[in-house]
Amino acid sequence: MIIGIDLGTTNSAAAVFRDGKAELIPNSLGHNLTPSAVGIDDNGDVLVGLPARERQSTHPNLTATAFKRYMGAKRETRLGKKLFSPEELSALVLASLKRDAEAYLGEKVTEAVITVPAYFNDKQRKATRRAGELAGLKVERLLNEPTAAALAYGIHLLDDESQFLVFDLGGGTFDVSILEIFEGVIEVRASTGDARLGGEDFNDLLVNDMRYKFRDDWKLKSGEEDALREKLRASAERARRTLTNASEASMDVVWRDTAYSHAVTTDSFEALAAPLIERLREPVLRSLRDSQINAAALKEIVLVGGATRMPVVRRAVTKMFGRFPSQTVHPDEAVALGAAVQAGLKARDVALKEVAVTDVCPFSLGVATGERDASGHVRSGLFSPIIERNTTVPVSRIEVLSSLQDGQSEIEVEIYQGESRFVVDNVALGKLRVPIPRRPAGEIFIEVRFTYDINGLLEVDVHVPATGERRQLVIVDEDGPSGADLEKQRKALEALKVHPRDADTNRALMARANRAFENHLGDVRDHIARLISQFESVLDSQDPRLVERARTELSSHLDSLEGETWL
Structure with a gap:
């Protein structure tokens, strides 16, 4: 399947x-x-x-x-x-x-x-x-x-x-x-x-806006950054969604047992x-x-x-x-x-x-080259595209390059992906070396062929006509595991104990209730605590009908406090 x-x-x-x-x-x-x-x-x-x-x-x-x-x-x-x-x-x-x-x-x-x-x-x-x-x-x-x-x-x-x-x-x-x-x-x-x-970047705008407003109140201690940020992210996401159909929304956060509120209007959000x-x-x-x-x-x-x-x-x-x-x-x-x-x-x-x-190749593919300036010095690290971005794939293209130095014994072909004129700003994919006869600069030519298929597989073929020498390279994932290492990594992930699917509904609801408890104060927090205790008691009974009824009631209470769960 x-x-x-x-x-x-x-x-x-x-x-x-x-x-x-x-x-x-x-x-x-x-x-x-x-x-x-x-x-x-x-x-x-x-x-x-x-x-x-x-x-x-x-x-x-x-x-x-x-x-x-x-x-x-x-x-x-x-x-x-x-x-x-x-x-x-x-x-x-x-x-x-x-x-x-x-x-x-x-x-x-x-x-x-x-x-x-x-x-x-x-x-x-x-x-x-x-x-x-x-x-x-x-x-x-x-x-x-x-x-x-x-x-x-x-x-x-x-x-x-x-x-x-x-x-x-x-x-x-x-x-x-x-x-x-x-x-x-x-x-x-x-x-x-x-x-x-x-969307995460639009959320960050709201997060940073609220942090700036309360910058004097929130002097963070070591280890508190992640906790505050995640509270703000959740509140920003809900506010941004509210602004889809409303002209104003509120970001509400409880931090160190103090409630903070930040109003966001359509105009202020659009300016940000x-x-x-x-x-x-x-x-x-x-x-x-x-x-x-x-x-x-x-x-x-x-x-x-x-x-x-x-x-x-x-x-x-x-x-x-x-x-x-x-x-x-x-x-x-x-x-x-x-x-x-x-x-x-x-x-x-x-x-x-x-x-x-x-489909098309989303980025240009090419090699690192050099050129001589007016004074005769070689300027290296330049990007020469062979397959340009948005070329329909599968595709095969060839480029002819020449030696730059007198007496070169080999040429190193460095393969890059990107759009910058300088290879340092592009993504390095691989490289190969090919021997060439020692001749004056510019006398030895090599043919570099790039072949790119529908699944993003790039094959590089380098041919030296003067000697018939040919070298090939298929760009593989050099950073990732392969073969036995990949299988070992897969089995390690498979061995992790994953929480049973049939308990997902109750776990998600309990996590939501505990989050709501942290995000409120006073009588509302006490009320949430009682609801959590009641739900836990029903879970202990293991009666499916009672659990279903209690789950519906707790979800309804939480919806009335903070709106429905969003995905």
């Missing part, structure tokens, strides 16, 4: 294509979205999803979120006694989605199409693939999120030639893709974006957000330039990603294009549904007509 997975910064989701349509797979709580959160409970068990996220403000040192932003980076997060890499944390989320899918579908899930931001570089994509493998999945394909959203929109069902722009602003990343459909082919014409811009809104413009303009498509020729502007719910973002998009964007796809669910469509195409589902989906 193959499924589609949206591995998101804030939330993740799984979907399957069956009975002629894409269908979301609910998790153990019955929700279509699973928070991308991992935590360790008081017994050392692993919590994934809502039970983990609800503990973030009360147990910041035992909870991790937004780790997708660090995929491909050498960064570790300590949870309790164990250190986790971003791909290991992502693997725990993927494994949870896999278990939920198997429980829902009644069969084993072995393969997946996993989505990634269009602007993820090579290291980030390889880390995502490795996370899937650590979760016990064969990653059939990595699909760009805007492309998945387009499939969810249904452009694979259209017969006429059309061009679309997908504007995808999620919790941690921003992507823009322009797609064209013609004669059964969906071709991505351009993909750009900002891998460090999303102005620099971030401006950052949305350049990727849009770059995508139009790279695709050579005029904005007026676009049939639709499709909004995807939870952060596009913000009125300030929708107004900015409307202003950019001079028309209202399409809101026909669910911003949080479209990517997972599109991944399921791609999974259905991979499985050759009879309900899907033959559609070819092409």
Whole structure:
């Protein structure tokens, strides 16, 4: 069985294509979205999803979120006694989605199409693939999120030639893709974006604003930073969501047994957000330039990603294009549904007509070169693109280079990914050395061929015509484990004790109640304490009917205090 997975910064989701349509797979709580959160409970068990996220403000040192932003980076997060890499944390989320899918579908899930931001570089994509493998999945394909959203929109069902722009602003990343459909082919014409811009950054604006307001009251002691920040993050997220449909919201935080409140209006939030809104413009303009498509020729502007719910973002998009964007796809669910469509195409589902989906290379690929200046000195460290960004893949390109020094005995070919003129600002992918005859500078030429496929695999072939010498290199994940080491890492994650699925509902509710207790004072706090005690007593009875009734009552009380649980 193959499924589609949206591995998101804030939330993740799984979907399957069956009975002629894409269908979301609910998790153990019955929700279509699973928070991308991992935590360790008081017994050392692993919590994934809502039970983990609800503990973030009360147990910041035992909870991790937004780790997708660090995929491909050498960064570790300590949870309790164990250190986790971003791909290991992502693997725990993927494994949870896999278990939920198997429980829902009644069969084993072995393969997946996993989505990634269009602007993820090579290291980030390889880390995502490795996370899937650590979760016990064969990653059939990595699909760009805007492309998945387009499939969810249904452009694979259209017969006429059309061009679309997908504007995808999620919790941690921003992507823009322009797609064209013609004669059964969906071709991505351009993909750009900002891998460090999303809803979390808009939350940070509110967090920093409130911290500045109470800077004289909050003199933090050592070890208090994480605890305060997580309280503020949760309050900022709720306030930002409130501003979607209201003109004013309140950020309320209890710190050191004192209640603090900070009013946020639509106008004040938009003023804070102005620099971030401006950052949305350049990727849009770059995508139009790279695709050579005029904005007026676009049939639709499709909004995807939870952060596009913000009125300030929708107004900015409307202003950019001079028309209202399409809101026909669910911003949080479209990517997972599109991944399921791609999974259905991979499985050759009879309900899907033959559609070819092409993609592009999101970053330029090239080599480090040098040049002689007017005085004859060699200036090294320059980037020479061989495959430029937004070239349709699969693709093969060749570049001819020459020696720079008299008597060189070898040429070192350094491979990079990026857009900067200087390789130091780009991402190093690998290097190889090839021997050459010792001749005067410029007399020996080498042919460097780059071949890049649909799954992001880059093969480099270097040929020296003068000697017939040939060297090849396939860019692999040098930073990550492979073979036996990967299997060892997978088994170590598998051995972690994960909290049982059937207890997720009660654990998530208890975590939420304890968070509410910390966030209130006086009579309200006493009332919450009594509700928690009553619920714990009912849990001890192990009577399913009583537990269900008590859970409903406690949820209702918490909803009346702070609004419904958000995903």
